[in-house]
Amino acid sequence: MSRQWCKHYRGMHEKEWCEAGVAFKELPGFGFQGFFDTCPCFGPNGSKCDKAEYPTQEEMAEREAERNSRFEKIRKAREAIVSHLGGPWRRGAPGANGRIDCPACGGKASLAFSRAGYNGHIHASCTTENCVSWME
Numbered sequence: 001m002s003r004q005w006c007k008h009y010r011g012m013h014e015k016e017w018c019e020a021g022v023a024f025k026e027l028p029g030f031g032f033q034g035f036f037d038t039c040p041c042f043g044p045n046g047s048k049c050d051k052a053e054y055p056t057q058e059e060m061a062e063r064e065a066e067r068n069s070r071f072e073k074i075r076k077a078r079e080a081i082v083s084h085l086g087g088p089w090r091r092g093a094p095g096a097n098g099r100i101d102c103p104a105c106g107g108k109a110s111l112a113f114s115r116a117g118y119n120g121h122i123h124a125s126c127t128t129e130n131c132v133s134w135m136e
């Protein structure tokens with residue numbers, strides 16, 4: 001299940017305010033040890049924040065389903081690339097690149113890929129909008 005972070009939280013790195021305009025330094029315990037255990041940004045069981053809004057169970061389930069579907073598409077696309085290349089990478093194999101029909105969206109030769117010769121990592125991207133794209 002995805003984490004129940006506040007909807008206004010987009011990280012603290014090099015940021016002073018969250019998306020709802022709350023200054024992180026105003027939160028209880030900010031800068032002290034244990035702050036991250038009680039920070040309301042990370043869930044409804046933390047300290048109180050008036051602007052906090054957490055996703056509902058339904059929204060979390062929806063996100064989880066979207067994520068799973070995205071992973072499944074990538075898994076299928078990767079499998080098709082590996083099969084197109086004659087099987088899993090082996091040390092000494094030359095690098096390769098090309099295009100194949102995309103098993104995720106059915107696009108004709110829309111899935112462009114490359115597989116590195118030195119470690120077998122695959123980079124791929126489908127030209128169909130919102131379809132798969134990943135780098136290893």
Ligand code: SF4
Pocket residue numbers: 006007008009010018019020021022023024027040041042049050051052053
């Ligand atoms: S809990 Fe409060 S400070 Fe944290 S992201 Fe949500 S609104 Fe901003």
Ligand SMILES: [Zn+2]
Pocket residue numbers: 102103104105106107110111126127128131132
């Ligand atoms: Zn596609």
